[in-house]
Amino acid sequence: MDNIAGQKSGLTIATYVSVIAIVLIWLIPTVGLFVSSFRDRDQISASGWWQAPFSVVLADAGRAQLDTQKEENGVWVMKGNIFQDEDVADRFKSGNSSVTAFGSRGRDPGEFPVGTTATIQNGRTLTVAANGDYVMTSPEEITRRGPRVYFQANTPPDFTLDNYRTVLTADNMDRAFINTLTVTIPATIIPILIAAFAAYALAWMDFPARGLLIAAVVGLLVVPLQLALVPLLNLHNRIGIGQSFMGIWLAHTAFGMPLAIYLLRNYMVGLPRDIIESAKVDGATDFQVFVKIVLPLSFPALASFAIFQFLWTWNDLLVAKVFLPSADESKVMTVKIADDLLGSRGGDWGILATAAFVSIAVPLVVFFTMQRYLVRGLLAGSVK
Amino acid sequence: MNPLLQGIATILAGVGGCVAYFYFSNLVLDKVIFPARGENIGRNINRANMVRPWLFLLPAILALGIYLAYPVVASFYRSLFNRGGDEFIGLGNYITMFGEPEFRQSFLNNMLWVLVVPAAATFAGLLAAQLTDRMKGGNLAKSMIFMPMAISFVGASLIWKFVYANDADIGLINAIRSLFGAEGSVDMLQVPFWNNFFLMAILIWTQTGFAMVILSGALRGVPEETIEAAIIDGANPFQIFFKIKVPQIMGTIVVVWTTTTILVLKVFDIVYTMTGGNFGTEILPSYMMSYMFRDDGRATAVAFIIMIIVLPVMIWNIVQARREFR
16 A cells, blocks of 8 residues: 555654554553563662663672681781672672672762772771672771671672562462462353353344343443442352352353353354254254354354453452452462552562563463454454 | 362353253253144244243343342442441432542542543554554554553553652653653652543553554445545545544444443552552542442442443443344
């Protein structure tokens, strides 16, 4: 369609530029989350995710090793490598960090440039080299503990899977993942068959009140979920289901029903009348027509509803908060993140990013592999 | 029992139960109640065919009736009672609520959401649909804009926490501010009034893709001849878009608009995870959740207010569907 009348090349360039801008705006927040989930927690708080490929300056402190203390020429000397201090080693395990400055007071960890010999309190001197080797001298023997050595080190980017390890092993997040699966799969599969039979009846069977029922389904499509919460929870409590997986399966099945019937009916009405009528002339019952002809032909619509329902149940927070017990072992991922991680781990951005990414990874995979059906379902539902 | 095993058992029982129900109920209808043989064969077949639709519909009607229709009535009924549910107080819950500044604020905030989010999402979706239409690589661009739809609102909120964070080393916006030399950092979620719009941006971000996909389908359906005729008459691209294409897809634009409006009235997740309703960002769904489990009378009253707001859309939808059906 290039070069047709009415299309100007200047406009085409402007179009490309604006599309690229929109895509970037839409993509950047998610990329940020993804990058952050692989970063070390110290690095996250020291520099933004967009600076992830660059080194960051981290400040820390270790102690001079007392057991290296020897008397040389009338002064007591301690030597060692600050990166090997046990308090420090864990943060700088990559081994590529270099000291940029050091100090003797926590207030000012970068008081002296690297390599200089500084005179510090009590007549002591301290020097730290870029590779972390330090020498401390003291006029008297130091007896109790080694004095602290503060320093700032330039640390190369550190991409790690630690966050994933923490998220998937601690905090019951693994359990929450399984719970989400447990809620989602039955709640996706069970409504399909029920809705398909109903949709067939509304599309191809003639009976009084059919129009009324279709109108009712369209009306129920927009009933706010909030209305259902209190009465249904009370109902579940009365009949003994209470807050349980059984309760949430029933709830999701019913809440997905209007959309399922609506989508499937719209699709089934469009199937060729000839096929269905000739099957009936040949003596097929409605049950046979449905099972042998309509159901297989409706596969695209079934698939698109299944994707909708899967995404909706996987991502749901409201229904899970109300219909599942609030005990830790039955929380799904969305509840876990919203209630536990944001509260107790509010400041641990690495863990938050990773937990969020774990919870959105499965829907994203489903989305990108099944996008065709999703789009087709959306269009069937609203473009006439 | 292990919930996962219980889940698998439920799938088998649920699907098996449905298949068995539909199969055996048809069998019983055809062979036992109205058998297609004997002296009344003609009448029996007709009667069986009159009953059969209801067999097909029964499970769906039960589900819809118990889980969606009954609660509308039951919620309204419950909202007329006090907190414990033992004393009838008429419209007491509603009257107390309207007297509270907190409720009025969440009502007004919600109106703001209803005005801004559907308009912005539909407009952005229309723009994206038109720009990517027939463009090389347009489908890839569409995929990327559509992607947030697969992300949960909780996930989306966390993603945007990395944009709004009150720290130039984490939050993108504060980083941009400090790049331009601004001093200190701003907590975006505590800026009065405007924080509502920052929260709306998250929902717009997730819903634009939905609008784009539907509207781009509609744009493809615009007859080529009308556009060609306009080009021959010397219309410029903007005139073609606003005067030829948009009027022809108006029906779809309205559908997208109303669908997003309904969604806005359901979503409590974003406010709940981002601010917990603090700093003047409460909306009705999150206000309701703060009373859920504490005061059922109040919670159902809020839910019923949401229902009343939705009612015009519901009636309009039904009228449209009836017209189409005829």
